[in-house]
Amino acid sequence: MKQTVKRDKHKEFVGQRARKSATYRKNFARALQQVDLALLVREMREDAGLTQAELARKVGTTQSVIARLEDAEYTGHSLTMLERIAAVCGIALKLHAEKKPDFDREVALV
8 A cells, every 4th residue: 555655646746747847858758768778678688588698798798788788777778789689689679760740660670
């Protein structure tokens, strides 16, 4: 019960801040993107049954680089590295670009 109340208060706080500040909305959206990228790298690696060290060896980097890519606070993801990781993990990546109202494109990367 306590955890639900905490979540509700957090959601309410975020909602209030987001309504008041465009900067807050932008920064919050960016933080969510960073979390999504970190989770993507981790999920690709885990789905392939690899440790960070094994993935690093196959991609040609170090375990610490993979750990950094899986950190939600890291902001230096590169498309090239994501493509290399996806290829090693047997995952097909797609890049989706859209601008409302009439631009919507998707490109397969791997």
